[in-house]
Amino acid sequence: MNKAGIISLISVFLGLLAGAVLMIITGHNPFVGFMYLIQGGTLTLERIGNTLATATPLILTGLSVTFAFKTGLFNIGTPGQMLFGGFCATAVGLTSNLPSILLLPLMLLAGFLGGALFAFIPGLLKAVFNVHEVVSSIMMNWISFWIVYYTIQAYFKGNMETESRLLADSATLRAPWLSNLFGGSYINLGLLIAILCVAVVAFILNKTTFGYELKSVGFNRHAAEYGGISVNKNIILSMMISGGLAGLAGVMQYAGNANNIQIGVMPSQGFDGIAVALLGGITPIGSLFSALFFGLLYSGRGFMNAMTDVPPEIADTIIATIIYFAATSILVERLLDKFSKSRKTAQLSEATTADPLYPDSSEKNTEDKGDN
Amino acid sequence: MDYVVEMLNIRKEFPGIVANDNITLQLKRGEVHALLGENGAGKSTLMGMLFGMYHPDLGSIKINGSEVKIANPNVANDLGIGMVHQHFKLVHNFTTTQNIILGIEPKKGLTVDIKSATTKVAELSKRYGLNVDPSAKIEDISVGMQQRVEILKMLYRNAEILIFDEPTAVLTPQEINDLMEIMKNLIQEGKSIILITHKLKEIKAVADRCTVIRRGKYIGTVDVKSTSEMEMAKMMVGRPVSFKVTKIPSTPKDTILKIDNLCVQNNKKVLGLKNFSLEVRAGEIVGIAGVEGNGQSELVEAITGLRKIESGSVVVKDQPINTLSVKKRIDMGIAHIPEDRHKRGLILDYTVEDNMILEIYHKEPFSRYKLLNRPAIHSYADKIIADFDVRAGEGGASYARSLSGGNQQKAIIGREIALDPDLLIAVQPTRGLDVGSIEYIHKRLIEQRDKGKAVLLVSLELDEVMNVSDRIAIVNNGELIGIVQASETNENEIGLMMAGVKGEDRHE
Numbered sequence: 001m002n003k004a005g006i007i008s009l010i011s012v013f014l015g016l017l018a019g020a021v022l023m024i025i026t027g028h029n030p031f032v033g034f035m036y037l038i039q040g041g042t043l044t045l046e047r048i049g050n051t052l053a054t055a056t057p058l059i060l061t062g063l064s065v066t067f068a069f070k071t072g073l074f075n076i077g078t079p080g081q082m083l084f085g086g087f088c089a090t091a092v093g094l095t096s097n098l099p100s101i102l103l104l105p106l107m108l109l110a111g112f113l114g115g116a117l118f119a120f121i122p123g124l125l126k127a128v129f130n131v132h133e134v135v136s137s138i139m140m141n142w143i144s145f146w147i148v149y150y151t152i153q154a155y156f157k158g159n160m161e162t163e164s165r166l167l168a169d170s171a172t173l174r175a176p177w178l179s180n181l182f183g184g185s186y187i188n189l190g191l192l193i194a195i196l197c198v199a200v201v202a203f204i205l206n207k208t209t210f211g212y213e214l215k216s217v218g219f220n221r222h223a224a225e226y227g228g229i230s231v232n233k234n235i236i237l238s239m240m241i242s243g244g245l246a247g248l249a250g251v252m253q254y255a256g257n258a259n260n261i262q263i264g265v266m267p268s269q270g271f272d273g274i275a276v277a278l279l280g281g282i283t284p285i286g287s288l289f290s291a292l293f294f295g296l297l298y299s300g301r302g303f304m305n306a307m308t309d310v311p312p313e314i315a316d317t318i319i320a321t322i323i324y325f326a327a328t329s330i331l332v333e334r335l336l337d338k339f340s341k342s343r344k345t346a347q348l349s350e351a352t353t354a355d356p357l358y359p360d361s362s363e364k365n366t367e368d369k370g371d372n
Numbered sequence: 373m374d375y376v377v378e379m380l381n382i383r384k385e386f387p388g389i390v391a392n393d394n395i396t397l398q399l400k401r402g403e404v405h406a407l408l409g410e411n412g413a414g415k416s417t418l419m420g421m422l423f424g425m426y427h428p429d430l431g432s433i434k435i436n437g438s439e440v441k442i443a444n445p446n447v448a449n450d451l452g453i454g455m456v457h458q459h460f461k462l463v464h465n466f467t468t469t470q471n472i473i474l475g476i477e478p479k480k481g482l483t484v485d486i487k488s489a490t491t492k493v494a495e496l497s498k499r500y501g502l503n504v505d506p507s508a509k510i511e512d513i514s515v516g517m518q519q520r521v522e523i524l525k526m527l528y529r530n531a532e533i534l535i536f537d538e539p540t541a542v543l544t545p546q547e548i549n550d551l552m553e554i555m556k557n558l559i560q561e562g563k564s565i566i567l568i569t570h571k572l573k574e575i576k577a578v579a580d581r582c583t584v585i586r587r588g589k590y591i592g593t594v595d596v597k598s599t600s601e602m603e604m605a606k607m608m609v610g611r612p613v614s615f616k617v618t619k620i621p622s623t624p625k626d627t628i629l630k631i632d633n634l635c636v637q638n639n640k641k642v643l644g645l646k647n648f649s650l651e652v653r654a655g656e657i658v659g660i661a662g663v664e665g666n667g668q669s670e671l672v673e674a675i676t677g678l679r680k681i682e683s684g685s686v687v688v689k690d691q692p693i694n695t696l697s698v699k700k701r702i703d704m705g706i707a708h709i710p711e712d713r714h715k716r717g718l719i720l721d722y723t724v725e726d727n728m729i730l731e732i733y734h735k736e737p738f739s740r741y742k743l744l745n746r747p748a749i750h751s752y753a754d755k756i757i758a759d760f761d762v763r764a765g766e767g768g769a770s771y772a773r774s775l776s777g778g779n780q781q782k783a784i785i786g787r788e789i790a791l792d793p794d795l796l797i798a799v800q801p802t803r804g805l806d807v808g809s810i811e812y813i814h815k816r817l818i819e820q821r822d823k824g825k826a827v828l829l830v831s832l833e834l835d836e837v838m839n840v841s842d843r844i845a846i847v848n849n850g851e852l853i854g855i856v857q858a859s860e861t862n863e864n865e866i867g868l869m870m871a872g873v874k875g876e877d878r879h880e
């Protein structure tokens with residue numbers, strides 16, 4: 001296993017440890033707590049199915065953040081992109097009578113384009129005016145939020161003020177065979193699509209000239225420019241694809257896990273995407289696994305709550321702690337170095353593999369190992 | 373014997389390479405000790421261990437006679453060791469004083485006592501003749517000044533042992549002279565210095581002794597006074613090195629590059645290049661001589677497409693290229709060895725292999741149907757690595773970041789020459805290279821010329837410009853002062869022109 005993977009596992013372990021300490025402090029038995037937390041997500045086929053379903057949008061938002069990261073962009077607009085993508089798909093689903101086989105691809109396309117549109121704008125602002133994408137994509141979140149809020153109420157209002165009409169079953173990603181396979185859980189085709197996206201994104205990043213360009217821009221845009229790679233084009237494209245993936249997450253959520261769209265709430269899966277990406281070590285495959293893990297925690301916490309008197313907030317705290325450790329993986333890395341070092345002094349002649357460079361290695365792109 | 377530093381039988385391995393193999397270096401109190409070795413010989417690695425950035429696998433380090441473990445740079449600081457890295461570590465929008473006290477700020481109650489710090493910095497600066505303005509912003513001062521700030525940083529921390537890793541590679545000739553003076557002052561004040569440089573002249577000028585290493589192995593320590601430059605070069609490379617460039621007279625043919633009345637803005641948004649005209653023909657090397665910052669960067673970036681042209685024209689092979697994209701220009705046969713290898717030249721987080729296709733990744737056979745073709749990339753990179761003797765622990769699979777500075781440079785030069793361009797623009801191509809590599813690179817540049825290619829050489833080193841070029845264009849303050857035949861000029865004439873004295877004025 002590579003270093004990033006080990007760091008993620010340590011982050012998870014430290015997060016669980018912190019959760020255990022919290023449970024002990026609040027007078028609960030952590031082993032019992034964790035047992036129910038895990039059982040809640042895995043005990044039956046249905047529960048496993050629900051865990052996978054919960055993880056589905058997270059896979060895509062994690063992938064979305066990962067993709068932008070590779071080009072050196074911090075897409076923090078995933079909630080808005082997800083919401084708008086989901087909205088576009090829902091709008092298509094509610095207004096068209098096409099058969100499923102045509103309608104679903106069309107909805108996916110609408111979702112992708114909707115998300116891409118909302119990421120295109122920050123991408124363009126970044127490329128042309130050098131506006132920082134964090135600022136502009138956060139603002140896009142609210143634009144998305146209110147547009148959806150208004151339009152749903154005006155045109156697609158359902159039984160309640162705060163949600164849209166229900167999509168027909170044929171206009172969702174639900175598949176009875178899959179659901180039945182998992183004991184009637186709400187798992188749906190979204191999972192397969194998400195896994196497919198992981199494979200496609202990994203392929204693009206690692207095997208194609210497009211991926212080469214994106215990563216070049218991400219690592220060192222000056223050198224990319226020097227090499228004839230269009231920095232602006234790649235920034236915009238990267239943001240759009242990132243947004244498109246977030247838009248797909250919206251389709252999974254609103255036309256897969258649910259069958260209508262809630263307004264007045266920013267989808268939490270959007271921001272969770274950042275955590276998923278960080279815990280996944282900013283790799284596509286890593287996002288898949290870390291999303292599954294988050295899915296497990298999210299779907300297990302209700303069970304833990306029901307079976308013990310551990311409050312569900314503990315599960316949230318564990319998640320938050322894990323995010324914290326994943327986000328500060330630099331610290332974990334240091335720790336790791338320390339450990340391997342003290343072991344190494346015992347047998348001096350063993351070859352060193354990793355060396356801590358400077359404390360200020362954050363400016364990686366413009367500085368080298370400082371030598372020469 | 374009174375040694376301040378003893379590094380005894382040091383060994384350090386990196387994946388795939390033994391960077392230091394049983395190396396011993398002893399620094400006497402009050403001496404300048406040069407550390408000489410080819411690119412990738414392990415000099416920076418050795419100094420990295422003295423400064424606590426790496427840890428030796430074997431061997432011991434003694435400071436003032438007692439054995440120490442230098443776990444990190446802070447420990448090194450406490451032991452009185454300071455280091456100036458080639459790539460400075462300064463915060464650009466801070467003042468010099470703020471940079472110097474960073475991490476050890478003097479406190480007055482809860483606030484930083486910037487006033488007493490400023491006074492102390494001013495005092496130190498005066499005492500060592502550094503002339504640093506304590507309240508100037510880093511972004512406003514020259515590279516040479518920035519280096520002095522780095523020196524002050526060490527002095528402020530009371531360092532007694534000063535390590536300079538290739539300090540002169542980024543300096544102008546005048547700044548180099550100043551630095552040599554500063555080093556002499558430092559010695560007089562009781563400091564001891566380890567100096568890494570590839571320039572034997574500098575070793576001759578300031579060093580007392582010189583330790584030579586080759587491919588990670590200790591070769592010997594010599595007394596500088598009684599050893600000739602030739603002998604040192606031979607110790608280091610393992611064969612005699614010729615310092616003279618041999619070449620047949622050029623036979624220029626068609627004009628490849630034609631620059632007419634070119635005006636280009638610099639970073640401060642004023643004209644950095646003014647009404648500049650020049651032709652470079654197939655089969656000749658035209659050198660640009662000038663003090664740093666006199667329009668060279670603007671010229672090169674305007675030709676390569678990295679900077680906007682205000683007015684005038686650039687024509688390559690009869691085609692105006694003013695508005696062409698960088699990619700189109702590369703495809704036309706323009707190659708560029710950039711001045712800053714870390715900013716432009718390399719993607720440090722890519723492998724060497726991936727760096728070798730930076731301009732051609734989208735072409736066959738390196739990709740087909742937009743898919744990278746690994747085997748083709750691999751063998752292409754291996755060929756450059758072998759041709760240009762790029763030494764790296766794991767060959768093409770090494771990360772560019774892990775290469776020694778000189779080997780990074782060789783990789784870039786190899787990549788650009790491998791493009792077999794009609795016009796090769798080489799900016800400071802031999803910066804940071806050892807004498808053997810310089811000899812080889814010069815040979816390759818001349819070989820390009822003899823193959824009928826046009827070469828534009830920009831260098832701050834007069835020797836290089838004079839030895840390699842056929843014609844020399846001198847710039848001053850963004851203007852062309854004159855063009856002379858390399859065979860008919862001398863250092864004096866060029867020196868005067870670099871200072872802005874035009875040819876005609878002189879002959880009258």
Ligand SMILES: Nc1ncnc2c1ncn2[C@@H]1O[C@H](COP(=O)(O)OP(=O)(O)OP(=O)(O)O)[C@@H](O)[C@H]1O
Pocket residue numbers: 355369371372386387389391409410411412413414415416417418763764765774775776777778779804
């Ligand atoms: N962090 C690292 N990881 C892997 N290999 C390294 C690392 N640092 C240095 N090396 C390798 O160790 C060898 C010695 O490198 P070092 O930087 O010490 O050379 P140097 O003598 O300073 O050369 P130069 O004159 O080119 O700066 C090189 O082959 C380099 O590739």
Ligand SMILES: [Mg+2]
Pocket residue numbers: 371372415416417776777778
């Ligand atoms: Mg070095």
